[in-house]
Amino acid sequence: MTIDQARKIVQSARCIVALTGAGMSAESGVPTFRGSEGLWKKHRPEELATPEAFRRNPELVWEWYEWRRGVVRNCQPHAGHRALAQAVSTVITQNVDGLHQLAGSRNVIEIHGNIMHTLCFDCGADLEGMFCESCGGRARPGVVWFGEALPPLAWEASAAAVRNADLLLVIGTSGAVYPAAQLIPLARAAGAQVLALNLKGADLNGPCGEILPKLLQ
Numbered sequence: 649m650t651i652d653q654a655r656k657i658v659q660s661a662r663c664i665v666a667l668t669g670a671g672m673s674a675e676s677g678v679p680t681f682r683g684s685e686g687l688w689k690k691h692r693p694e695e696l697a698t699p700e701a702f703r704r705n706p707e708l709v710w711e712w713y714e715w716r717r718g719v720v721r722n723c724q725p726h727a728g729h730r731a732l733a734q735a736v737s738t739v740i741t742q743n744v745d746g747l748h749q750l751a752g753s754r755n756v757i758e759i760h761g762n763i764m765h766t767l768c769f770d771c772g773a774d775l776e777g778m779f780c781e782s783c784g785g786r787a788r789p790g791v792v793w794f795g796e797a798l799p800p801l802a803w804e805a806s807a808a809a810v811r812n813a814d815l816l817l818v819i820g821t822s823g824a825v826y827p828a829a830q831l832i833p834l835a836r837a838a839g840a841q842v843l844a845l846n847l848k849g850a851d852l853n854g855p856c857g858e859i860l861p862k863l864l865q
């Protein structure tokens with residue numbers, strides 16, 4: 649598909665929703681999960697991004713997340729984030745880096761949580777420190793791990809958003825993780841058109857930081 653054909657689809661859309669993955673943040677300097685320099689390259693997901701891993705070795709899991717928090721703190725949104733903030737009503741993101749909000753998107757659904765948040769591992773309360781004052785539980789990063797259910801409100805809001813959209817932009821995701829990836833067939837079943845943007849093999853191929861401003865402005 650050419651960018652002009654895609655622009656025509658965007659311009660005729662009434663309600664555009666975006667589903668973004670790690671590729672959305674790659675040009676901001678946040679490593680993707682499964683690419684050649686992916687985060688999982690050094691560690692297997694089962695090793696670190698699961699409640700079992702945390703029970704087994706909380707210090708190692710915290711070390712990985714503290715390293716990632718440090719990376720994210722030094723990252724800024726790029727022109728693609730800013731273009732989405734201007735043109736798209738709802739951004740559903742698998743990313744935990746907060747860059748969409750930093751770029752000005754007002755309706756962001758973080759279906760996998762936010763890496764800067766800290767929760768109690770036992771009761772789920774928001775925490776400031778490393779132990780929960782109400783139940784004594786240990787602090788954990790406020791992200792959704794493999795084997796954990798997505799936050800119910802976030803999932804419901806995401807499903808409602810894609811059902812109401814007439815165009816779903818799927819940006820920078822391998823579609824490997826569920827149930828997030830199920831939002832794509834859900835949108836199609838509700839009659840939305842789906843435009844995929846990726847480095848290759850998509851409707852629009854290339855870095856999203858370069859393509860999105862041309863597509864949306």
Ligand code: BV8
Pocket residue numbers: 668669670671672674675680681682683686697742743744760791792793794795796797798819820821822823824825826827845846847848854855856857
């Ligand atoms: C659950 C937070 C059940 C943590 C993450 C079927 C149905 C339901 C579940 C499953 C299922 N099959 C398997 C499962 C289990 C599992 C799963 O999906 N496993 C996969 C690996 C097979 N799912 C779960 O466990 C989920 N929970 O199912 O719970 C349940 C129900 C009730 C009660 C109890 C339990 C929870 C999944 C959430 C996991 N957490 N993140 C953290 O960050 O540490 S997932 C992690 O992967 C990130 O969020 C990441 O965003 C996400 C998805 O990956 P992508 O974003 O797509 O990133 P990736 O690197 O793969 O791809 C990047 C893409 O960008 C590439 O295509 C690349 O080409 C492109 N790209 C790169 N640069 C650019 C670019 N594109 C454009 N421009 C560029 N510049």
